[in-house]
Amino acid sequence: MSAPAASIVPKEHVGLSGAEAARRLAEHGRNEIQRGETRSAWGVLLEQFRSPMIALLLGACAVSALLGEHADAIAIGAIVVLNALIGFAQESRAERALLALRSMTAPRARVMRDGYAVQLPAAEVVPGDVLLLEAGDIVAADARLYEAHALATNEAALTGESAPVDKAARPVAGDAPLAQRTDTVFLGTAVTRGTGLAEVQATGMSTELGKIAHLLASTGETETPLQKRLEQVTRTLLMACGVVVVLVAALGLWHGEGWMGVLLSSISLAVAAVPEGLPAVVTIALALGVQRMAAKHALVRRLQAVETLGSATVVCTDKTGTLTTGTMEVREVWGPDERAVLFTSAACCDASLGPDGKEGTGDPTELALLRAALAKGIRREELEGERPRVKVRPFDSETKRMSVLRADGVLYVKGALEVLLPRCRAGTEGAVEATRTLAGRGLRVLAVARGQGEEEEGLELLGLVGMADPPRPEAVEAVAAARAAGVRTVMITGDSPETALAIGRELGIVRPGEDAAELIHARVTAEDKLRIVRRWKERGEVVAMTGDGVNDAPALREAHIGIAMGRTGTEVTREAADLVLTDDNFATIITAIREGRAIYENIRKTLVYLLVGNVGELTVMLAASLVGLPLPLLPLQLLWINLVTDSLPALALVMDPARAELLSRPPRRPEEPMLGGHQWRHILLVGALEAAVVLGVFIWADPEQHVERARALAFSTLVFAELLRAFAARSATRIFWEVGPLTNRLLLGIVLFSAGLQVAIYELPAARGLFGLGALHTWELGLTFALGLIPVTALELSKLLRRGFPHHPSPSGRGTG
Incomplete structure (x- = not known):
């Protein structure tokens, strides 16, 4: 139901009139990810018969028919038809990927029209509309923020950034990298906390998601x-x-x-x-590989993908969720009393853990703090019962801190060190140096303090918490196995260079004396990923590309073999990929490389x-x-x-x-x-x-x-x-x-x-x-x-x-x- 605008937004943000919105909709088109021009199904099918192998098969079929060997002719003809159908299925994958992109957009949006807040189909949102945002919303278009109150969005699928991005109304340079545009929210991303108002700047194919759709449509299948x-x-x-x-x-x-x-x-x-x-030999070899891989947590969408991975010389992999667990974790606590640091962290949280103590709702950073506190026997539910909240100042990107006053009279505070340090009278010695050390290891650093009363002054700094999305334990072994097999691992991520380099070193992707710029790429966009894959291909390498986000999809299709994450991956990524990992495990890729080498050797x-x-x-x-x-x-x-x-x-x-020594040899x-x-x-x-x-x-x-x-x-x-x-x-x-x-x-x-x-x-x-x-x-x-x-x-x-x-x-x- 509509409500008066004045009760929701300032008068200067009353939105467009209905007539103006209709005019702009006619001018800019519907807010949808469009499908490009497609060939007819018959045209795609006929193209599958244009290859020397098919000509050879048709010749064998004709010879058998001339000799009266009708059973042989039928068998060979069936192989021709089977190959054509497989090729036909491959050609249609790009269209399915674009359809999956369309499904990511918000079905409905809340905007200001004629001075009232209304809900309407997201496809009818136009440039100039004012979006009303709150936690749980899917952003309906690319929009510049007017106001932001503790607003954060999850942009992992679009940018690869593992943690929610804090948003603010402060203007950012227009040429800033996508992951650093904190004054803008993007189509298809999710609001994880807070509220905000934003003016729509781009819709449909003009959005960042639309640009990825353009890239996806421009990339073709790579011959294996x-x-x-x-x-x-x-x-x-x-x-x-x-x-x-x-x-x-x-x-x-x-x-x-x-x-x-x-x-x-x-x-x-x-x-x-x-x-x-x-033909039967090749088909059976690849089909057997498909069965073996399915038993090892890899679903093959294209038969040739199994053998192609065996030819891989470079594996370009996303970091978040592939090499790492995809969840934030407390990696290190600095301070004289670790339990006091974690107790205060749990006391200054809005998130809640689930019954299993692992899953939960709320900000991933706070969930990581609660899991670390739980490991020390500190439960937020018990804390809330014993020391109820009296007053809360929520986290805000402007203040960069959060505080909670509880019934025991203690003020529990967490935030950025540079913000808390001037407000602390004790416990600050060595904190700056410790922060630099933790940040140098690629950790996200949070300062924790406490005081008396509701004023955030005269605090005692208890310590620092260093958090990160940790590497999968099996990924370390898998990277080492890939190196032994002569396969280079290249990490591509939307995270910061410091975090990427720290994880890369921990995983063994970069060793002392090696060029990190060659093997680790940070703050990359979808265009950057595509360019990196193409550059390796131009050097004559056989490239495998893994990913889970929408921004990975164009690079997955461009690579010789695209590998999507089945659990955390988006539908777009899975549709664009040749191989889907049901366990999201980088180590499964190495198993597939061994299987691919065995298949090639047997063929x-x-x-x-x-x-x-x-x-x-x-x-x-x-x-x-x-x-x-x-x-x-x-x-x-x-x-x-x-x-x-x-x-x-x-x-x-x-x-x-397959022989055991296959992974001890360099790739072909x-x-x-x-x-x-x-x-x-x-x-x-x-x-x-x-x-x-x-x-x-x-x-x-x-x-x-x-x-x-x-x-x-x-x-x-x-x-x-x-x-x-x-x-x-x-x-x-x-x-x-x-x-x-x-x-x-x-x-x-x-x-x-x-x-x-x-x-x-x-x-x-x-x-x-x-x-x-x-x-x-x-x-x-x-x-x-x-x-x-x-x-x-x-x-x-x-x-x-x-x-x-x-x-x-x-x-x-x-x-x-």
Whole structure:
């Protein structure tokens, strides 16, 4: 209900008229966070099919359909659709983040209109309106204060400042940092105490919150290192496949083969070149990582985020609530009688602790004082019963102190030392030096005094209380683990430089002799955070960014991986992030880095395993064409090898457990490709060895006279070689028994199962006819198994030989196994 303005505000602050407010609403628009122009859903969906990997998958799908393998075509098509849907979901996250920003604005506001205080929808607030503020309100717009009575607002989500900000009507320079504009209240922040009057200066997208929305809309999704590396591999495969297919088709025509024979050869080579199991392998590897991380307090919103974090070289992290507990705590008490200091602090408080002694209502600083007092057995409830209040002078940003006169005649006072010191007649010796020492450690210092009567003169200074938002104990270990893993931790906070540096040193982010300006950034805005992330990216680093406030959201989207706090984080931050920590614990990030490294290692060794098989198949087909031999393998046989005897072991390889030493190595270089020179040499050499064995048995079997028997021998030899080589693929430096045969029982089971299927093909006449194979004797099957042992034996022997040359780089990793 409206009330006369004179009973609430001075006459000079009677507000706008209804007509003027309507005119300004039409001029400035509604006080809302606007959504930018969006693409159609169909346009976003179609864009997901514009990548080399998708082209490769569609090619494999078409080949399978041409050969009548409809089940394979459907499976590959399903993978294409799944990838497209995941990409579609990623593109829509920015819009959801902007919607979350809109939800932060106050639903209603109290303003002066036509001389009366009225409530109206916050969207109708216009520049020039007079806001009436009191504790519990959500500020409806950016506004300059006329009056402030013990007013404080919580701006942590906007500025990163951990403690409530005291507000005053004294003008502050317009170019002051956001966290230091004490004469202004901001849209979306909460009033924690006091009352005030403020004139609206900006609404909607012109507010500080609106500027963050602009930044959020201007930042795009960053392509992950895994996506880039897989696209490089895919392009290489496409080019190689095209060259070989054209070459073989030309050779076939030159040898006088008919068009049907040439088409059959080309299709066979295309099938041989395409690793159909790769998309499934990558998807399953990332999905397993998602499951493991969910069990360790991290929810993954995007599959690639798990692997990307394993590539991280820099973690830019917010301080409040991430590296620290997010609550104020008494860290040190200075004075001759600690109990007297805490008793007086509790006697001069308006806050109240909850039944558990931890949570409560009121100012975070006072809650910290009450928790410290409770630890000494001092309860404010008992104090209020024994010594009721007689008179209270509340804290005010002008006086910088609070006093409470109680029934025992004692005046309990707390405030800034510079204010209390002139009013004290005793206990002041060493107080100034102690204040400097405590402040130098990044502590917020409060002076505590007492006197007789209600006059705040002739007081006795009891001591000082140093408070801070303390580091999480596990964060200290996590920062050390990140450093050991070669990952730099960069702290970004809205707190003061002194507090930030003290916490940074306590956490071990900065060590003696290191440049603090590089690793610690204080008093930063949303624009500063975005600029810091971009600067690290320009230096070629893979950047992870953590945060919980609205001002973190643009930087989270700009980073290679954004990590939001699930408990204390805003909805805006969670929507903009790739990973959400349900325990708000920095240590969980280090666990995720280890998991990400394991996933990358498994994907790379599995990719090497698959490509060795593809190179072997291509070499067999190409070499036979060059010398004019019949096709050693038919398209259906190649599909069987790729989808059953290659892809099934690959799925088991990608599930290998993570090794303990992963965090003792430096991160991968950002420019390092998925497959470097060492990996390609390994692929070509082992693939050539497999091809030589298969071609040897094919030629020995006299294909000109007994082509079906020759193909049967070649087919069986290649299948056994692939299955057995899976055991050697688990490590680049350790032989099969050292890795532990039973540490991946799934692989052992799959190899035995696939080998059984292979033998069954030869035992069933219908299966032999389907695959175009001749019958084999038992000794011939034994021969193909023995020949299949040659590649894996050569690989295991090479590992033993390389141990005499410790500096020789491994073929599938940087000296790792």
